[in-house]
Each structure stands twice: as C-alpha cells, then as structure tokens.
Amino acid sequence: MTDLNDLKQKFARFMVGRYGSDELNQALFxxxxxLIVISFFVRSHxxxxxxxxxxxLAYGRMFSKNTARRFQENQRFLDVRFRALERWRxxxxxxxxxxxxxxxxxxxxxQKLRIPRGHGKIRVRCRKCGHEFEGRS
Ligand SMILES: [Zn+2]
Structure with a gap:
C-alpha cells in the first residue's frame, strides 16, 4: 500500500542530489x-x-544531477533577463x-536640440553653432 506520505518520501528521496527548480525553470513553465492560453485561440500543432x-527541458533540468551546469545556465538566464529589462526600462x-x-x-x-513641449511658437538657438530658427514646441 502506498499512501500520499509514502509517495512524498519517495519523491524526496528521488530528488536528493538533483537540481530542482530555479528562475529559468519558472520562466520555462x-x-x-x-502558450497553452494562446493555443486556445490559435489552433496550431x-x-x-x-x-x-x-x-x-524544464523537467530535465529539474531532475538533473549536474547542478553546477544548471546553476550556470540559470545565471546566464538571469543576466540576459536583467539586460532585457534594463533595455525595456x-x-x-x-x-x-x-x-x-x-x-x-x-x-x-x-545638431539635435531637445526643447520642452507646450510653449507654442518659439525661437530656438542652436547651442552648437548659434544659428537661430523658429519652431513649434
Ligand atoms: Zn546649429
């Protein structure tokens, strides 16, 4: 007879020395x-x-015993994610x-000149060559 506790223990024993979850796996899941939500609307194999x-891939990483390698992958993922978020910001x-x-x-x-908006018609003086011209801000 296997009850739930038994299964839990078996799983815990199975996971010993294995990598488990990380940010990369959370991102994969x-x-x-x-994709599952999208596939409700777009039917495609x-x-x-x-x-x-x-x-x-996600479960393979989770159950992997090469934890150093998986750790490296996660670090690279965090690095890429950080840079992407920075670019987006x-x-x-x-x-x-x-x-x-x-x-x-x-x-x-x-020369490109950055002028605050909302002042209507203004005279702009170029800070590089001193040329003056009219513009609408
Ligand atoms: Zn100029």
Whole structure:
C-alpha cells in the first residue's frame, strides 16, 4: 500500500542530489502556460510541439544531477533577463521623454536640440553653432 506520505518520501528521496527548480525553470513553465492560453485561440500543432519541448527541458533540468551546469545556465538566464529589462526600462523612459520634449534639428549644422513641449511658437538657438530658427514646441 502506498499512501500520499509514502509517495512524498519517495519523491524526496528521488530528488536528493538533483537540481530542482530555479528562475529559468519558472520562466520555462510560465512560457508553457502562456502558450497553452494562446493555443486556445490559435489552433496550431506548433504550439503543442514547443510546449512539449519546453516541458521536457524544464523537467530535465529539474531532475538533473549536474547542478553546477544548471546553476550556470540559470545565471546566464538571469543576466540576459536583467539586460532585457534594463533595455525595456530605457525605451520606456525615452518614450516618456518624447512626450515632454520635442527634438529639433538645427537647419544650419544638423545638431539635435531637445526643447520642452507646450510653449507654442518659439525661437530656438542652436547651442552648437548659434544659428537661430523658429519652431513649434
Ligand atoms: Zn546649429
């Protein structure tokens, strides 16, 4: 007779020396969930294949005994994720800036000039060559 506690113990024994979960695996499982939701709307076998591959990869990593290698993979993933988030943050910042400022290009020298918006028709003086021109901010 195997009851639930027995199964739990068996699983715990099975997991000894194995890698377990990390951020990369959470991301893999998260991606599978997103794909499952998408596949409700878009019927395609491609999703099923990708889902299966990701699941095999995630469980393979989880039960792996090469913990050093899995740790390295996770570190690389965290690194890539951090850089992607940083890039995304900068893009959002630039978009926010874009609403507050207008970029003018000096007709004389081509220098880009950042002018706050909302002042109507203004005279812009190029800080590089001193050329003055009119613009609408
Ligand atoms: Zn200029």
């Amino acid at each position: 998260g991606t599978v969930l997103v 491609v999703f099923l294949v990708v889902e299966l591959l990701l699941l095999v 900068k893009i959002r910042e630039r978009l926010k800036d874009g609403r507050k400022y207008k970029i003018f290009k000096c007709p004389n020298c081509g």
